[in-house]
Amino acid sequence: MVKKALLNGAAEKGLPMPFAASISGDALASDAAVAYREQIGQMAMVIFETLKALGEVKIEKIEIRGDRKSIIIKLNEDGLFGSIIEPADDITHPELWNLLDGLRMKPAATPAERRVALVDPVVLDKIKTILGEYVGDFTDRIFQNQLKNQNIKVEELHAEDVRRIILALSKATSMIVGRSKGRELSKRLTELVK
Amino acid sequence: MDMLDRMSGVIGYVTVSADDGKVEEVKGSSANALSDLTAYFSSAGEVIRNSFEMGALKYISLVYGNNRLVIVPYHDKYLGIETERGHDPYALVQQLGSPHYPAKEVADVPRALSSKMAQINLLIKEFGSTSDMGHWAELLNQSLGVLGRDIAPFLAIIEGSLVFKDSPPPEREEDFSKGLRYVVDFLVKRAVEEMGSSQARAKVQNVIERMR
Numbered sequence: 001m002v003k004k005a006l007l008n009g010a011a012e013k014g015l016p017m018p019f020a021a022s023i024s025g026d027a028l029a030s031d032a033a034v035a036y037r038e039q040i041g042q043m044a045m046v047i048f049e050t051l052k053a054l055g056e057v058k059i060e061k062i063e064i065r066g067d068r069k070s071i072i073i074k075l076n077e078d079g080l081f082g083s084i085i086e087p088a089d090d091i092t093h094p095e096l097w098n099l100l101d102g103l104r105m106k107p108a109a110t111p112a113e114r115r116v117a118l119v120d121p122v123v124l125d126k127i128k129t130i131l132g133e134y135v136g137d138f139t140d141r142i143f144q145n146q147l148k149n150q151n152i153k154v155e156e157l158h159a160e161d162v163r164r165i166i167l168a169l170s171k172a173t174s175m176i177v178g179r180s181k182g183r184e185l186s187k188r189l190t191e192l193v194k
Numbered sequence: 195m196d197m198l199d200r201m202s203g204v205i206g207y208v209t210v211s212a213d214d215g216k217v218e219e220v221k222g223s224s225a226n227a228l229s230d231l232t233a234y235f236s237s238a239g240e241v242i243r244n245s246f247e248m249g250a251l252k253y254i255s256l257v258y259g260n261n262r263l264v265i266v267p268y269h270d271k272y273l274g275i276e277t278e279r280g281h282d283p284y285a286l287v288q289q290l291g292s293p294h295y296p297a298k299e300v301a302d303v304p305r306a307l308s309s310k311m312a313q314i315n316l317l318i319k320e321f322g323s324t325s326d327m328g329h330w331a332e333l334l335n336q337s338l339g340v341l342g343r344d345i346a347p348f349l350a351i352i353e354g355s356l357v358f359k360d361s362p363p364p365e366r367e368e369d370f371s372k373g374l375r376y377v378v379d380f381l382v383k384r385a386v387e388e389m390g391s392s393q394a395r396a397k398v399q400n401v402i403e404r405m406r
Contacts (some may be wrong), residue, residue, distance in 0.1 A: 039245045050238045054230055061257035063283065064239050066248025084246065091284050137383075138341060141376055145343045149225065151259045172225060175336040176380065 004028055006103060010083075015099040017084035023048060023077075033084055044080060047073070056167045058150075058160075063092060074100045077160070119157045127165065127189055134173050134185050142172050162193055198273070199350045201289060202360050203281050205261065206339070208232050208274045212267065223339035223346045224276045226261060232274025236265050255283040266290060278347055301348075301358040304367055308358075309405070310374040315355045316401040317378065321385050321394075327354065330381075337380045342373035 007018040007030035017033035021044030029037040051059060062073040072092055073082040081103045083096060132139040146168040147154070152161045166189040174182025198207045199221065206222025210232045217229040239254040254265040257279055264283040266273045268290070275286060303311070314334065322330040331354050338346050338356075348370075350359045362370045385394035 036246065042245055043242045046238045046241050050234045054227070054234055057227065057231060057258050059256050059258045061255075062235075063253075063255040064242055064248065065252040065254070065283075066243050066246075066250060067252060068249030069246055070248070071242065071246065091282070138376065138380065141341055145340065146225075149259050149261070149343055168225070172340045175225065175340050 004030065007033075010099055010103055013099055015083050015096060016086070018081065018100075018103070019084070020079060020081050020103070022079040024079075036084060040082075043071075047075075047080065051075075056164070058164060061097070065092075072096060072100060074103075119159055119162055121154050121157050123162060123193060124154060124157070124165070126192060127162075127169070130188055130192065131169055131173070131185065134181055135176055138176065142169065142176070146172055166190060166193070196352075197290075198275065199352050200359050201275075201286075203277045203286075203347045204350075205276045205278070205343075205347050207276065209268075210236060210272045210274065212236070212270050212272055218271065222276070223335050223342070223349075224261075225339040225343065226258070226263075226276065228263065228274050228276055231256065231263050232265055232272055235263075236267075236272040236274075239265065253283055253287050302361040303358045304362070304364075307362060307367065307370050307374065310371065310378070311356055311358065313401060313405060314374065314377055314381070316404055317381050317385075317398070318354070318356075320397040320401050321381065321389075324389070324393075333381065333384055334377065337377045341376040341380060345370050345373040 007020060007028065010018040011030045011032045017036070018030045019028065019033045019036070019040045021027040021040060025041070025045060025048075027037060027041035027044055029040055033040065047062070059075055062071075062075070064071045064073075069084060069086040070089075070092065071082055071084050073080050074097070081100050083100060085092070085096070128139060128143050131143060135142055146165060150161070150164050150168050152165055166186065170182045170186035170189065173185045198204055204222065206220070206224030206228055208217060208221075208228045209219045210217055210229070215233040215237060217233065220229055235254055235256060239251060242248075243251050251267050256263045256265070260279050262277050262279050262281055262283065264275045264277065264281075264286050266275065266287055273290075277286065318327070318330045318334055322328075331351060334356060335351060338349060342349070345362070348358055348360045348362055350357055382394065382398060385397065388394075389397075
């Protein structure tokens with residue numbers, strides 16, 4: 001879990017009331033946000049449960065804006081970081097998002113660790129070949145569109161990205177050639193990466 | 195919610211009842227699960243707003259992939275409006291509340307693109323004339339979401355016709371041309387599958403004649 005000093009440091013740099021919560025449910029408030037510690041825990045639980053129910057969409061940022069306060073949240077695979085802004089301005093200044101972006105749950109992976117965590121992009125070629133059996137001439141277009149839509153970087157491919165692209169391609173195929181074909185594609189691609 | 199059909203940068207939208215979370219309307223060419231996202235996050239957002247005593251909810255914004263969903267309370271509903279990631283949610287909410295909206299300039303569309311657009315609209319009318327027009331409009335919508343996602347924010351289907359709601363950037367004319375060509379190819383291919391090649395060919399020929 002992240003250290004409180006990290007959150008207090010972000011507060012000193014100008015991030016209002018920073019907080020963090022891990023996916024396991026541990027919540028941590030900076031000194032400035034300590035009055036909201038209980039609410040932060042509840043909020044994290046609501047957000048993680050909602051994300052679990054939704055499944056396929058990878059939400060990266062959330063902003064909830066009320067007329068008295070607003071909350072900005074950045075999500076990653078381990079949990080979330082956020083900031084409570086009071087009173088709420090009309091817009092969220094980009095530098096607040098930049099400060100949130102700078103917060104990390106754990107130290108950045110070394111280049112060697114990063115390489116181990118990556119998936120061989122060859123799997124994408126295999127996926128594309130199978131996709132071609134369903135959507136023919138539209139294969140390239142659909143494949144590229146979905147990579148872009150899901151914000152997937154081929155040179156930094158993770159297992160989670162592969163799962164997301166399979167879901168996205170199956171859905172796109174359903175829209176183009178029908179649901180049963182989309183389901184069949186999803187089954188074949190899931191088998192492929194098992 | 196016809197004003198959203200004409201609103202700049204909107205890819206798709208849904209309306210969800212604030213009482214029971216029931217989805218009332220889904221429009222546009224989004225390939226994402228807008229209904230579920232809007233229903234779940236409007237409810238989660240209300241819980242968080244109450245817990246933190248945030249005052250009246252102005253909007254909830256979610257960023258995922260290349261897109262953004264802005265959830266806005268609107269009378270007794272929530273609107274879930276999908277845009278491209280870089281779209282400013284505050285500006286979108288301001289537009290919704292503006293009494294002057296949707297008055298705006300007519301899109302300036304290069305001749306080659308307006309001709310391609312006319313071809314698509316004629317194909318829809320021609321293919322739909324012997325079957326269900328709604329079915330072909332829906333196929334158009336889906337093909338835009340899947341094959342024309344990068345150009346979809348500039349387009350809308352209004353009263354069954356595809357229109358430009360914004361002028362395409364001149365430097366992206368080739369992207370638009372390519373995207374619309376994919377849509378045409380898809381519609382023709384689908385017509386061949388559904389009505390056989392001779393009938394589909396005759397209908398495509400009718401469209402060519404009408405465009406001369």
